[in-house]
Amino acid sequence: MGWEKTIKHLSTLALVDVDMSRVGSLARDLEKIVEMFNKIAELNIPEEVEPLYTTFFGEINVGEDNELESMGIGELDPSGKRLESGYLKSPKTL
Amino acid sequence: MTLPPQCTQLSSISIKTLRRRVEEDPDFLFKYIEEVYRVIEKYEERLRAYITLRPMSDVIREVENIVKRGKLGPLGGALVAVKDNISTRGIRTTCGSKMLEDYVPPYDATVVRKIKESGGIVIGKTNMDEFAMGSTTENSAFYPTLNPWDLSRVPGGSSGGSAVAVAACEATVALASDTGGSIRLPAAYTGTVGLKPTYGLVSRYGLVAYGSSLDQVGPIGRCVEDVAAVLDVISGHDPRDSTSLKVGVGGFEKYVVGSPLKKYRIVVIEEMVSEGVDEKILKTFNSVVDLLSKHDVTVEFRKMPLLHYSLPTYYIIAMAEASSNLARFDGLRYGIRSDVEGKLWVDVYRKIRLAGFGDEVKRRILLGTYVLSEGLYEGYYLKAAKVRRLIYQEFTKLFKDYDAAISPTSPTLPPRISEVITDPIKLYSLDIDTVPINLAGLPAISVPGGFIDGLPVGVQIFGPPLSEGSLLNIAKLIEGGGCG
Amino acid sequence: MDSEVLIGLEVHVQVTSLRTKLFCRCSSNYRGNPPNTNVCPVCLGLPGSLPVLNKKALEKAIAVALALNSRVSDKLVFVRKHYFYPDLPKNYQVSQYDRYGLTPIAIGGSVAVDVDGSSKVVRIRRINIEEDTGRIAYPEKSVLGSRYALVDYNRAGVALLEIVTEPDLRTPREARVFLEKLGSVLEHLEVADTSLEGAMRADANVSVAGGPRVEIKNIGSPKDLEKALNYEIARQLNIVKSGGTVERETRHWIKERGITVASRVKELEGEYRYFPDPDLPPIPIGRELVEAIAKSLPELPDQRARRIAREYGIGDYMASVLVLHKKLCDHFENASRVCGNPKLVSSILINEFLRWVDEAGVDVPSGITRLSTDRLCKLVQYFESGLVSIKLLKEYVRRAVLEDTSPEELLSKGLTTLGEESEIERVVEEVFRENPKAVADAIRDPKAVNFLVGQVMKKTRGRADPKLVNEIIRRRLAEYGVK
Numbered sequence A: 001m002g003w004e005k006t007i008k009h010l011s012t013l014a015l016v017d018v019d020m021s022r023v024g025s026l027a028r029d030l031e032k033i034v035e036m037f038n039k040i041a042e043l044n045i046p047e048e049v050e051p052l053y054t055t056f057f058g059e060i061n062v063g064e065d066n067e068l069e070s071m072g073i074g075e076l077d078p079s080g081k082r083l084e085s086g087y088l089k090s091p092k093t094l
Numbered sequence B: 001m002t003l004p005p006q007c008t009q010l011s012s013i014s015i016k017t018l019r020r021r022v023e024e025d026p027d028f029l030f031k032y033i034e035e036v037y038r039v040i041e042k043y044e045e046r047l048r049a050y051i052t053l054r055p056m057s058d059v060i061r062e063v064e065n066i067v068k069r070g071k072l073g074p075l076g077g078a079l080v081a082v083k084d085n086i087s088t089r090g091i092r093t094t095c096g097s098k099m100l101e102d103y104v105p106p107y108d109a110t111v112v113r114k115i116k117e118s119g120g121i122v123i124g125k126t127n128m129d130e131f132a133m134g135s136t137t138e139n140s141a142f143y144p145t146l147n148p149w150d151l152s153r154v155p156g157g158s159s160g161g162s163a164v165a166v167a168a169c170e171a172t173v174a175l176a177s178d179t180g181g182s183i184r185l186p187a188a189y190t191g192t193v194g195l196k197p198t199y200g201l202v203s204r205y206g207l208v209a210y211g212s213s214l215d216q217v218g219p220i221g222r223c224v225e226d227v228a229a230v231l232d233v234i235s236g237h238d239p240r241d242s243t244s245l246k247v248g249v250g251g252f253e254k255y256v257v258g259s260p261l262k263k264y265r266i267v268v269i270e271e272m273v274s275e276g277v278d279e280k281i282l283k284t285f286n287s288v289v290d291l292l293s294k295h296d297v298t299v300e301f302r303k304m305p306l307l308h309y310s311l312p313t314y315y316i317i318a319m320a321e322a323s324s325n326l327a328r329f330d331g332l333r334y335g336i337r338s339d340v341e342g343k344l345w346v347d348v349y350r351k352i353r354l355a356g357f358g359d360e361v362k363r364r365i366l367l368g369t370y371v372l373s374e375g376l377y378e379g380y381y382l383k384a385a386k387v388r389r390l391i392y393q394e395f396t397k398l399f400k401d402y403d404a405a406i407s408p409t410s411p412t413l414p415p416r417i418s419e420v421i422t423d424p425i426k427l428y429s430l431d432i433d434t435v436p437i438n439l440a441g442l443p444a445i446s447v448p449g450g451f452i453d454g455l456p457v458g459v460q461i462f463g464p465p466l467s468e469g470s471l472l473n474i475a476k477l478i479e480g481g482g483c484g
Numbered sequence C: 001m002d003s004e005v006l007i008g009l010e011v012h013v014q015v016t017s018l019r020t021k022l023f024c025r026c027s028s029n030y031r032g033n034p035p036n037t038n039v040c041p042v043c044l045g046l047p048g049s050l051p052v053l054n055k056k057a058l059e060k061a062i063a064v065a066l067a068l069n070s071r072v073s074d075k076l077v078f079v080r081k082h083y084f085y086p087d088l089p090k091n092y093q094v095s096q097y098d099r100y101g102l103t104p105i106a107i108g109g110s111v112a113v114d115v116d117g118s119s120k121v122v123r124i125r126r127i128n129i130e131e132d133t134g135r136i137a138y139p140e141k142s143v144l145g146s147r148y149a150l151v152d153y154n155r156a157g158v159a160l161l162e163i164v165t166e167p168d169l170r171t172p173r174e175a176r177v178f179l180e181k182l183g184s185v186l187e188h189l190e191v192a193d194t195s196l197e198g199a200m201r202a203d204a205n206v207s208v209a210g211g212p213r214v215e216i217k218n219i220g221s222p223k224d225l226e227k228a229l230n231y232e233i234a235r236q237l238n239i240v241k242s243g244g245t246v247e248r249e250t251r252h253w254i255k256e257r258g259i260t261v262a263s264r265v266k267e268l269e270g271e272y273r274y275f276p277d278p279d280l281p282p283i284p285i286g287r288e289l290v291e292a293i294a295k296s297l298p299e300l301p302d303q304r305a306r307r308i309a310r311e312y313g314i315g316d317y318m319a320s321v322l323v324l325h326k327k328l329c330d331h332f333e334n335a336s337r338v339c340g341n342p343k344l345v346s347s348i349l350i351n352e353f354l355r356w357v358d359e360a361g362v363d364v365p366s367g368i369t370r371l372s373t374d375r376l377c378k379l380v381q382y383f384e385s386g387l388v389s390i391k392l393l394k395e396y397v398r399r400a401v402l403e404d405t406s407p408e409e410l411l412s413k414g415l416t417t418l419g420e421e422s423e424i425e426r427v428v429e430e431v432f433r434e435n436p437k438a439v440a441d442a443i444r445d446p447k448a449v450n451f452l453v454g455q456v457m458k459k460t461r462g463r464a465d466p467k468l469v470n471e472i473i474r475r476r477l478a479e480y481g482v483k
């Protein structure tokens, strides 16, 4: 069924692996939820309606170009396993 | 104020009483703290409101330092339970997820900083649905939290831990977050008062994002007065949050009076009291409406058919934003760690995200990715954003005629453990009356309206942006009585 | 074949004139700092942190848009662009987008470039504001030899402008001059110091003979851009010539080896899931702000070229080359004022200085420290007083740029035009003795004199003034003729 293929694609995009032995029940769940989503397709919305991405209508905070104290990354690594001479260790990129 | 059996008289006092008693005798604070820890000692093992509870000795030491400096501030030493998606420096912040099981943030959320500066003491971090995705607190990666009124039932979610800690007198008040009802639903199910502020009134800096355009931090208390006191402290402009309103705030406590401060015109939206609402809940709700009418408040009915679309609109937007917000969890900088040597980054990321996220979180990330993907964006995400505009406009129109609206907080009584968790649609439907408020960025409060078969029933009052004062006043009319 | 080459550029410029990053107040000056020291919850993407726009970044972006004749949007809209990579702390980049009713900071625009004497206009498609990523290093020298990578987030969150052109460029040389001109505009605006390593990076889209578009990433300078394009165009032409088909792909420029190589990771084109960043609602851009910035724009390269051509009496082409490098042009104006002779100064800078700078692989600013105003003035002075010939002058510039040797030092080593006639006469005698046949030829045919002049110059290693040599030889020949 189509949903299993879609799940594979989404899983690649989102880097969220799916237990393939349970993909059937996941597919059923997602299908049900998307069916719920599809309800908005019924609505005919006039062209001129602008999408609303936020309900914040105040003046947006902006910052001045003045340095404040930085913190360094050490606090994130109490075990000392993540860092190597100040660099964060990462898996290979190639 | 009706309390569950876990509370004692001393452990259930209000912030105001605490502040007054401590001013008379600083030692009272230590007696109070010991009493709260006695309640915790006795009941926490069953209730499981907390993910991380600070040892009493730590709390006592902190209080001693505050007392030594002399000034306790408006919170007067209140023990504040903080939802575990709010960043606390030096105290692990798990978001109810394996992903962040050992994550100890290097910084305090703005709300936490404000609580501390106002004499509040963080007592612990509360249980929640993983990354706030859920309505029952059963989606916690660690354990479910139980409802103190009936241990076979859920406390609601996602802020179930915060609500239970307050309801069962394991804390004075709590901070929680509300994306689509996560404060109000558990408040309703636990007989507490929970307020979701106007979007932008309370800083989100340090709140781990779920749906950034919907999220707000708010207080849960045993009474309206306590909720107002905490809102006083946490609201206000924060230069670290671009979406923080520059409004003069504070003074919410003065709205907490037993008589109406104006001749309120209140509306009931018919769609919120018709389909799918439990008969018994409607009965309680109607009695609350009657009570308000006695206070010389006008209550009228209006239709808003657009609300039929609020659930899909809400979930499309929330999941889209969630899929983006949760991309950062890859185990590299913080959170669960994996050995990296000799491995390719993409394999490590997949492994971490497989192990770190629970099923509901994965579902929402996948669906959020789905509605944002090429070719589907217009039909789902963009369309939902347009429906959101219409819903917002409807509310704006509505509140030209009315000061506030009222509805049941939840269409049902608290479900039993495992009753809804297996059916996502059933689970999502618990939020039917709370999500429209977040879509429109409005303030809302849930206040106990009565009891059915020993279970609390919540009533939701919501209004136009920045109407928190009126909401607190109306909630107080419904609450009646004192505040411990 | 050149007419069939289409080149478009995506240029990323760090707004190095900002003190802090785009969305947090960490220092943006990460160069030379220990790894992961200019970082905070925001630029590390810690859970719960939120971005707050650096107001100055918006102002700088508007200035750039105006300078490139772009239309500035009436609102600033940020979007999230999603892809996973270890140098990207949030696994999305805050950027801008032009679909779904969203808008970049500026659309359209143009840059005029003079390439080897002919002018053309390169169209700008759009300008984005976005955040830079961290940097990845490797514990071993080679990427493949390393068992893991090392990430430094000091650069993460630094403000970038992405400037995208239409595919209007036709040759690698044009592309290079365009990038130099763009860099110069940014320098004149005081937006970026493009000479800093990594401050200006380009991705190039190239297609040859109607073939598919190939994207080359990771090009760090105008010079490398020219090289990379030369390599890539030759590579594609070779494929076409041998009957193959060029693949649509992304390739990386490997500077050290001078080649482009195919990326291993397949780009997920169109799968970035752009959507408006809910943490950064649109900021209205007032017309007053844009007008105020327009009014305060400094003199830009094109205006400056016209002015210096007029003011210093140098040719338009010379002026257009000078303004490709703000610091070079500053140097020119300064030196011309101090030492006079702007024609000579411009000729030294353009014909000699730039050549050696290029050869040595140093940047213009460090070249300028070697050929300082002082040294330039000395050279002008030596030349005008006849101490050095034009040929020697070139040698002086070469050694100043390549070896950092001062004119005084070279002069003291005797690298000078021979002024003493007796010395030249001595050499002429020598040459006459050694080349009797050439002397006889020269007596019969005055054109043959050149050979003798050449021999003298050779013996003096170019130090003699050829005019003087010529004169002395003719004098001696006249004497011979009498005999």
Ligand SMILES: [Zn+2]
Pocket (backbone or CB within 6 Å): C021, C024, C025, C026, C038, C039, C040, C041, C042, C043, C044, C157
């Ligand atoms: Zn930072």
